[in-house]
Amino acid sequence: MGTGKLLEVRLERDRGGVLEFVLRTPGVGPALALVVAIVVFSLTTSTFLAMDNLSLVAEQSLVVATMALGQTLVILTAGIDLANAATTVLATLLMSKLALSEGAGFGALIAGFALAAAIGGIAGTLVTRVKLPPFIVTLGLLTIVTAVGRIYSRGQSVRVTDPVLGFLGTRQFLFGRIEITYGMPLALGMFVLIWYALTRTAWGRHVYAIGNEPEAARLSGIHVPRTVLSVYLLAGLVYGVAAWQALGRVPNADPNAYQTGNLDSITAVVLGGTSLFGGRGSVFGTLVGALIVAVLRSGLTQAGIDDLYQDVATGVLVIAAVAVDRFSRTTRQR
Template identity: 60%
Template sequence: MSTTLSLETTRGDRARAMFARNPVLGPTAALVVAIVFFSLATSTFASVDNFSIIIQQSVVVGTLALGQTLVILTGGIDLANAAIAVFGTVLMTRLVTGDMPGPLGLFMGLIGCALVATVSGLLVSRIKLPPFIVTLGMLAVMTAITSLYSQGTTWPVPDGLLTWLGTSLYLFGRIQFTMGMVLAAMLFALLWFVLAKTAWGRHVYAVGNEPEAARLTGIHIDRTLISVYAVAGVIYAFAAWMALGRTPTADPNAYQTGNLDSITAVVIGGTSLFGGRGGVVGTVVGALIVAVLRSGLTQMGIDSNYQNLATGVLVIAAVAFDQATRRRSA
């Protein structure tokens, strides 16, 4: 009897250790289970067209979540990411509407979003303000600035470069995808490479895992934090460009829950809110889990309130699992 219990305990410890080393395994298993469940529960879920729609719907929030991942890996959080992206949509659209060439308008949008996010990074690193407070304030500031700059109205996006990411193509004449999906995949691959294969990526993890130890090894904490927020700002600008491709209007009231949705994707994907653990692979899986859950529940006729309830439960469960894993590994 005692031998059996000992074997079961050993297996349980090995399983926990495996999940601790590979935090993306749990979310991936949850995604597979959700896909199988909804495929069996509905007759419309398991189709090429539906999967294409799910991915298209997750592109903007998923891209916001990529930038959010960088910030959370350092032990911070960015509540203003969606507001920065919405500001980017209005800025690009108004500049191009005012006869600025499309490429220049897009470039100015990238610079504008990067500068705003960099201000948050400076406040966090130089003045040592809590990221939650800084980005909460930046959320209010950018929401107000965007509303004033847009004059409280939506702006139609001129055809051309700003709407190009909405262009649809077909793989094998059957599978629909957009240029926005291609750009999102490229950003994911680039960010994965940078985090996994470069010194900067190792510095990001080190700052989030143990800042004092990182400082003692010669890592410039402030410089790393500022660069993280700046890079995240550029990613938010790309999310703004994708949003214009999906809906060719710059709406100052768009993506009001984009910040929470992006945090949800990051947390469900296995990245720790305490920093230093996780990555963009899990974030992509988390964004797909949220999109699959909402699509499947909608096709089952489940009220949207219950969809939000299910998403909230997933977030709480993911954070609880992360805390439990950290306690066992401590």
């Protein structure tokens, strides 16, 4: 075999190694996609890289990213949560109405967290004890929680003036020029804490094991129902924080808000490299996925692309991400 042929074979092998590395490492592909999107929009628009716009993109991704964090936990167990946005909205309504009393903001905040966690607990109980499919359970809860929210609010939005509920929307300047809100470091801190729990604790290893093969996890001594229930409870609590983030961003609790929030959160999870089949993925990939969605919408808006075409582009990305996940799982099984 000649030198040229050897070089060609080596290059082909190296390319295969790079592709295999990208497929086997959930966060690499989404990170590359985010970088590519930022580069493309910075070259095609004149305002995308402006500091104000980048800050706005980060702020716009906060609520969906937080909901997607809870969604990631559920999907890692091979489940899905279609009621996460409805839970978030109901929590905002409860917080805002309770806070109408003078000085009741902190109590209202705790009540909202408790409500969201309780809804997560109901979903987890139905999945683990009654053995109902997560899709059916959360689809039913989506309808119920949405209806309860509209009944409770009588279809009217509630203006939020309590400083505790609006705290996460407080703006500060980092290094004197980068505008951030208190909600940004809180969201980042939550991602770090849950990343640590998933990657550095026995509980996290159990979550991944259940998502990969629940029966094998049970035979290895993992208490599957208890672990799955804890996942739904924690996810519900995260949705409560998303409600707080939402009130900080827009001080108005609207029963019709975030109607596509469940789909947006699933989109962020899938784009972030987490497998819909469970057992594979990372929370930081989800954060990148949420940023991809925000960057895509911001860039396309600045480029003058209609919202409907933006939805088409997002849908194509989701299908492509799932196809890549399916291909990577097949590659690993060979």
